[in-house]
Amino acid sequence: MKDISSKTKLSRRAFVVGTTAAAGGGLSLGFHMPADAASARGATANEGAEVNAWVVIKPDDTCMIRIARTEMGQGTRTGLAQLVAEELECDWRRVTTDSVTPGQNLARKRVWGEMGTGGSRGIRTSHDYVRRGGAAARMMLLQAAADQWKVPVGELTVSDGIISHGPSKRTISYGKVAAAAAKLTAPDPKSITLKDPRNWKIAGKAIKRLDTAEKLNGSKIYAIDVKLPGMLCAAIKSCPVFGGTVKSYDEAKIAGRPGIKGVVKVKETGVAVVADTWYRAKSALEALPIVWDDAANAGQSDATIAAHLRDGFDAATNNGDRRNGDAVKSIEGAAKRVEAIYSTPYLAHATMEPMNCIAKISADRAEAWVPSQNSEASLAALSEASGLPLDKCEVYRSDPGGGFGRRGGSQDYVHQAVAIAKNFPNTPVKLIWSREEDMTHDFYRPISQAKMAAGLDEQGNLVGLHVRISGQSINAFANPAAVSGGKDMRQLQGYDVNPGEAQLGYAAPNMLIEYVMRNTHVPVGPWRGVNTNQNAVYMECFMDEVAKAAGKDPLEFRRSLMGNFPKHLAILNAVAEKAGWGQPLPPGVHRGIAQFHGYATYSAAVAEVSVSDAGKLKVHRLVLGVNCGHPVNLDQIAAQCEGSVAFGLTAALYGECPVKDGRMASLNFDTYQIMRLAEMPKVETIIVPTYDFWGGIGEPTIAVVSPAVLNAIHAATGKPVRSLPLKNVKLV
């Protein structure tokens, strides 16, 4: 995609296209410096002096660091503040943060750059310009002190926000010179030399999050909690069969119920009830008879979709591949052949905070309160839905109660809230989806199947590997422009030839990895980890099957294929050592191992499990290894690794969204089970940074959790698991 971030003059069209493409998963890898802070310096509503766009310093030395990216639990706010503070040399104990709005960003020519968090990019694609922002502010503060004291700036030092002049033994705090510093010309960002990360004092450490306190006493306000004067509440149902529409509804049946303000048809596909409270709106909606037109899709089911995918295995052409040698021929002629078919289901994001949005629309102003992963995409959606230009729109941000990819590009709930609120001009209307609506209308992790084949020579060496993945395409649904000439390599995430983002860590003399697109009527989208999760299951579980056929240890077999991939190998070796691979285990406990590369980060895991005679699985321990290049907060990396075990294990144990009669059949947590605390294994995280690249942390380690556990089950039972979730699999 085009990197629009550095454009200083944005047309609305460029803005909309750009945000949509970014949210659709395209990668913006240009490490730009946003428009010079000096050009955008302006009035600030905050008390204190704005030294530059990133740094506001108050007279009491409080240092407010502006944050543009979305914090949805993964620690980005704290990490970004650490990076700014590291270069700023301020007193970390006096750091606060403020989230800028997309309207402010637009009004100031996108001085803060990209605002969305997706693709584990929150830190890895903004570290450079936020550090330069902190460094530039430091230089200006020092210059202001030098000017005041009339001494050369080179004679000054700074620590914890206190500037010192050694020769005269004078000191002054940032708060005292900030107003003067704000008037100085900013240095050229390119001229700034950043610190060697090995010398960091604030970044790179395991320090506490800045945003914990309000999460402990109920005071944190999520978008679902926002109350506005005169606000109404809306509940919505869209046709449960994807692609269906509203035929009719009988409003008279809910007439006279308390608090009802109206019934609104939303975009031909849904019906909303608006009331004084949400519970009244939801109860009335449940009582409202609605007749749906199911269109052509009511006959779709798990069986029809599985058959459609299976058909892809025999297709004459593919929709993208990587190849070397002749895999098919080499496997046909091999001394030993291994074949398997794997499958993984649709998955729902099931964020704890359901989809919601408050919209307030008047003739010349549109406002929305949105729990968004990408508030610029929300602003674009607000503008499009309201018909008002961007500069007449504003989105107020609340940290989402979980995102996991659901709240990035689609912004469907913003479009709906605006459509409803248009019926109540000048009145804020809060739309909340019920959990059932959330499960019925997600953008699901795409379903796929994989046909795997390998050939071994007499000595058990891999001579050929053939992978054919048949399944749905996220790009075809969400970002068709990215499918060029029928090719869509995104579904092969993690199998890249090229290094950097998501490279396969194995070589074989003959290899063919191909994708066959088989779309369905079910909407799909990025689900935390996106295609690395299922692709890691296919590759890493099959690798154990092939190692077993070769009569080799799974770790040793992998090592034999990884000579050209030292970083993949290093993290694999690190977890093997930490977990004691090859060392004795308690009776009945078995190990499995896996590695994968995604979001530029190298991950590996060793799982320890036992399977009872009755087939009951217990996951005891996970050792996770991660090389993200530059770790910014060691404790938050550990937290993300722990969380990724719960996220990945939930998918492995329980995750599936069955399709019946064209619609989703699991509508709440009673059937869409989420792992609970009792099933949480002990997680140990090891961080092995190499400081020569910047990788993500929110997603990559999920991919190795399921295959490590499945390989441990294979070791325990002697039988490979080829289909998820495990709740449907008889282990013994």
Next chain:
Amino acid sequence: MAKLNINGRVHSVQVEPETPLLWVIREQVGLTGTKYGCGVAQCGACSVHINGEVMRSCSTAVGDLKAGDKIITIEGLSPTSSHPVQKAWAAIDVPQCGYCQSGQIMAAAALLRKNPKPTDKDIDEAMTNICRCGTYQRIRTAVHMAAEMPAGGKSAAVNGHKA
């Protein structure tokens, strides 16, 4: 008209008796720390204390409450966020997105009230709330830490969490 004793204050509310306590707390009383997650008593984001017992307020009809029932929400757990569970949660940086944590904290506080020194198994059985970010490991550690603090937590030593 119902009278509800929430966090030591009596609130008079005008609602249909079948309205779940959760929505009365959020929409009539205006305390939003108690969260909606599922509406079917599965996830526990709506957990409150009723007469000291942890209850899922999304599935407790306000009409079924008795006069004199004492309801405590996350806002009423401690006036200064100094309940041992809150202190341990802070020390270990338990929350990620934080949305489920009101319910987790209320569940943990109720557990410790009944069982001041819970074993891992006790924690497994009592802490059934869903956390989608996956903070379970830290929740377990924090419950154990809170159990080591004096009730009220005023002089408790708080150690940094070792990952």
